[in-house]
Amino acid sequence: MKILLIGYGKMGKTIEQLALAKGHEIVGKIDHASIAQLSDFNAQNTEVAIEFTHPEAAFGNIAYCLENGIPVVSGSTGWQERMPEAKELCEKHAGSFMYASNFSIGVNLFFHFNEYIASRMQQYPEYAIGIREIHHTQKVDHPSGTAITTAEGILKSYRNLDGWVNEETETEGKLPIVSERTDDVIGTHIVRYASAIDEIELSHVAHSRTGFAAGALMAAEWLPGKKGVFGMKDLMNL
Secondary structure (H helix, E strand, C coil), X not given: CEEEEECXXXXXXXXXXXXXXXXXXXXXXXXXXXXXXXXXXXXXXXXXXXXXXXXXXXXXXXXXXXXXXXXXXXXXXXXXHHHHHHHHHHHHCCCEEEECCCCCHHHHHHHHHHHHHHHHHCCCCCCEEEEEEEECCCCXXXXXHHHHHHHHHHHCCCCCCCCEECCCCCCCCCEEEEEEECCCCCEEEEEEEECCCCEEEEEEEECCCHHHHHHHHHHHHHCCCCCEEECHHHHXXX
């Protein structure tokens, strides 16, 4: 498979290593993505793009791929307010687009179990619920995209909560997400249900970026030939 890497930081380099080991071809590597750089690549020679960049660049990169017939897998976070525009572009151009806030197989199982547990726990209001996420100090956005996806899964069942808030102190009617930034932490996410007599926790702790990269590469192998907007639930049949 001919793969264009848009974003060549730690994640892009890990994806490259895994892709080459599986016999794929990297047709281009863009470090600091821009439309000018993207225009240098022949869409006919690109079977799929994998996009991991910064929040301010992600939508433009995705839009370019969709407008030029390049299936695109994106794991960039912090730009989701423009997701409706991306979906419209995908439909307009009959494109192929897959987005996940986290491509790790383990994290997506965590999302699945999180929704199930929330659907049961909402029957027991004596348990206060909260999310804590911990990442390395280089992570720009907070809360993390993974924490937001986790919150959205909980809010499907907790109709009494009006969205989430990114702060330490409990806010009436909101789901609290606490963000911490610590050196050398790949990514930890914890959902805690706490009552006066006990606590229940669901957590995912990443030990390396390999799980994220392997999932993104799996998505890139799966996406070409399909039309529409997809997520990891489609890939994993969750």
